[in-house]
Amino acid sequence: MSKKVPKVMISEMIKKDFENTFKPENYFYTAINPETIDKLKADMLDYIQNIRVSRNRDFNDPLFYHDCEECIFLGNMLDVKADELNKNQVNIAFYDFYCHNKKDSVSLIARYGDNPQDYLSMRYYFDAPPEENPVCKNTLFREILKRYENKKESNNAAIDTN
Numbered sequence: 001m002s003k004k005v006p007k008v009m010i011s012e013m014i015k016k017d018f019e020n021t022f023k024p025e026n027y028f029y030t031a032i033n034p035e036t037i038d039k040l041k042a043d044m045l046d047y048i049q050n051i052r053v054s055r056n057r058d059f060n061d062p063l064f065y066h067d068c069e070e071c072i073f074l075g076n077m078l079d080v081k082a083d084e085l086n087k088n089q090v091n092i093a094f095y096d097f098y099c100h101n102k103k104d105s106v107s108l109i110a111r112y113g114d115n116p117q118d119y120l121s122m123r124y125y126f127d128a129p130p131e132e133n134p135v136c137k138n139t140l141f142r143e144i145l146k147r148y149e150n151k152k153e154s155n156n157a158a159i160d161t162n
Contacts, residue, residue, distance in 0.1 A: 041080040062096040065114040071098040074147040099148045108144040
């Protein structure tokens, strides 16, 4: 993995530059439909790639600062979709995914900013049946779990647990 992300707050930079980079008339005064969402997603990916380039970050590296040396980076995801309650709004989120292994479980982490509190996490217990594991009921955490399991498979062995 390349150098750690500087502690300059990328999430703050995105908020500050959003209106200048993504002209509201291109998105917010048109109907929210699959084409609008696809255009916004493509533009966001270009914007995020420009942030990576400006910070000398590789495409496969995390975007946000994460200070836990024991966490394993699992990739990232841009999530752009129509709001379920207000169909005239679009929700945009970009996450870096991590796992942090324990003896009987793994913590799955979705980081969405540089601040210490800018993350969501959920623990997945290996021995619990799927219907009792809250991870299995959450779309975001199911995606992280899938990446964790793929990482284990690609290493041809279980990720070391402590």
